[in-house]
Amino acid sequence: MNKIFPSAEAAVADIPDGATLMIGGFGLCGIPEDLIAATVALGVRNLHTISNNMGIDHVGMGLMLEAGMVASHIGSYVGENKLLEEMVLGGRLDLTLVPQGTLAERIRAGGAGIPAFFTPAGAGTIVAEGKEVREFRGRPYVLEAGLTADFALVKAWRGDRMGNLVYRKTARNFNPVMATAARCTIAEVEEIVEPGMLDPDAIITPGIYVHRVVQWTGYEKHIERRTLRGGTK
Amino acid sequence: MDAREIIARRAARELRDGFYVNLGIGIPTAVANYVPEGMEVILQSENGMLGVGPYPLAGSEDADLVNAGKETVTELPGTAYFSSADSFAMIRGGHVNLSILGALQVDREGNLANWMVPGKMLKGMGGAMDLVASARRVIVAMEHATKSGAPKILEACTLPLTGSGVVDTIITELAVMRVTPQGLVLEELGPEATVEQVQRLTGCSLIVTEPVRRMF
Numbered sequence: 001m002n003k004i005f006p007s008a009e010a011a012v013a014d015i016p017d018g019a020t021l022m023i024g025g026f027g028l029c030g031i032p033e034d035l036i037a038a039t040v041a042l043g044v045r046n047l048h049t050i051s052n053n054m055g056i057d058h059v060g061m062g063l064m065l066e067a068g069m070v071a072s073h074i075g076s077y078v079g080e081n082k083l084l085e086e087m088v089l090g091g092r093l094d095l096t097l098v099p100q101g102t103l104a105e106r107i108r109a110g111g112a113g114i115p116a117f118f119t120p121a122g123a124g125t126i127v128a129e130g131k132e133v134r135e136f137r138g139r140p141y142v143l144e145a146g147l148t149a150d151f152a153l154v155k156a157w158r159g160d161r162m163g164n165l166v167y168r169k170t171a172r173n174f175n176p177v178m179a180t181a182a183r184c185t186i187a188e189v190e191e192i193v194e195p196g197m198l199d200p201d202a203i204i205t206p207g208i209y210v211h212r213v214v215q216w217t218g219y220e221k222h223i224e225r226r227t228l229r230g231g232t233k
Numbered sequence: 234m235d236a237r238e239i240i241a242r243r244a245a246r247e248l249r250d251g252f253y254v255n256l257g258i259g260i261p262t263a264v265a266n267y268v269p270e271g272m273e274v275i276l277q278s279e280n281g282m283l284g285v286g287p288y289p290l291a292g293s294e295d296a297d298l299v300n301a302g303k304e305t306v307t308e309l310p311g312t313a314y315f316s317s318a319d320s321f322a323m324i325r326g327g328h329v330n331l332s333i334l335g336a337l338q339v340d341r342e343g344n345l346a347n348w349m350v351p352g353k354m355l356k357g358m359g360g361a362m363d364l365v366a367s368a369r370r371v372i373v374a375m376e377h378a379t380k381s382g383a384p385k386i387l388e389a390c391t392l393p394l395t396g397s398g399v400v401d402t403i404i405t406e407l408a409v410m411r412v413t414p415q416g417l418v419l420e421e422l423g424p425e426a427t428v429e430q431v432q433r434l435t436g437c438s439l440i441v442t443e444p445v446r447r448m449f
Binding site: 026027028029030052075076077078079084085088089095097099100101102103104105107108119120121122123124125126127157167168169170171172173174175176177204221222223224225226227228229230 | 278279280281282287288289290291294295296297298299300301302303304305306308314315316317318320321322324325344354355356357358359360361362363364366367393394395396397398
């Protein structure tokens with residue numbers, strides 16, 4: 001078994017127009033930057049993206065947006081992207097905002113074969129409009145559907161040719177849960193190691209969920225807000 | 234003390250040893266600066282971290298280590314990382330003792346609006362709806378009125394809600410108010426505040442039992 005692909009370009013080459021893509025990361029932390037760049041270079045259109053954020057102008061998924069390849073997006077926070085707002089207000093992109101925990105659980109449910117679940121988040125707000133609301137133990141809960149995707153593009157710290165993955169610090173975020181919810185999960189890893197080198201007790205994403213592994217090419221990791229002790233520089 | 238410091242200092246007195254606490258962006262983040270000496274409080278960041286430490290020293294910032302405001306932070310001995318799904322499972326499951334967050338509007342029934350102003354820049358609710366729906370206790374820490382002096386504490390919120398009947402306590406530079414079935418009870422006054430001033434800057438009538446004690 002060898003899931004290693006020679007490049008990000010090779011790994012994303014069969015993403016078709018109109019595909020649904022989950023893309024890992026929280027802000028710019030833990031985003032699969034090589035896979036995003038390769039998808040932009042591929043020039044596919046009409047993509048349906050699912051990601052907590054939408055990058056920022058000129059970085060991360062902001063590049064996909066600028067390339068005009070995104071038709072719809074499901075996320076929880078897009079406050080850092082001016083172009084997205086323009087596109088949504090201009091009717092060129094269909095945006096669905098979802099509470100962050102509901103987004104994470106919808107993806108988890110999708111990967112775990114749970115078609116829908118009830119959550120208290122959003123009860124009594126516009127998020128609940130048009131959805132079934134049911135009372136349990138005297139409190140209202142909103143019915144939310146599981147999410148799956150054609151492809152998941154995720155970023156990990158270390159991985160092996162079997163697809164086992166570990167993550168680093170808060171760069172984990174949505175990556176492991178998205179890895180479970182796609183028909184084809186592509187992992188971009190900082191370091192490819194031999195099977196057996198990852199502590200089996202510490203593996204976060206077991207290889208069964210991962211179909212392709214590519215070596216990160218060592219771009220610069222972006223920091224969105226560089227805050228320092230004794231003042232921000 | 235400026236308004237933000239009064240609010241953060243007073244909110245910090247709601248912390249208890251051993252609490253797991255989620256702090257929102259802005260004034261709530263500053264509450265971490267006033268954790269009483271000798272008290273251990275574990276900060277939860279919804280992007281997947283328990284044990285958030287202070288901002289890093291210059292040169293030691295790490296792009297893989299940020300808080301929910303995407304600011305660089307540090308880890309502490311005992312820090313744990315987990316996925317977004319696990320993070321919200323612990324939030325939704327009621328394991329977080331206290332959530333302190335800011336607001337655009339709060340009303341007498343404990344309804345909270347803090348994510349959207351129709352016609353203004355589109356942002357998204359992030360994790361706020363999950364947090365307020367499920368934390369064991371929700372405290373709003375915010376300036377009492379808008380910069381132009383308009384009330385933010387109202388009879389009924391006019392902005393789209395983040396949560397319905399979710400707020401337990403409101404802490405401002407002028408007052409501490411508790412949400413009760415009867416309405417908002419004025420429990421404490423800020424250092425310089427008077428009952429008349431607080432009532433004037435509040436959009437609903439407060440339940441007042443004189444004398445009202447001071448915050449500090």
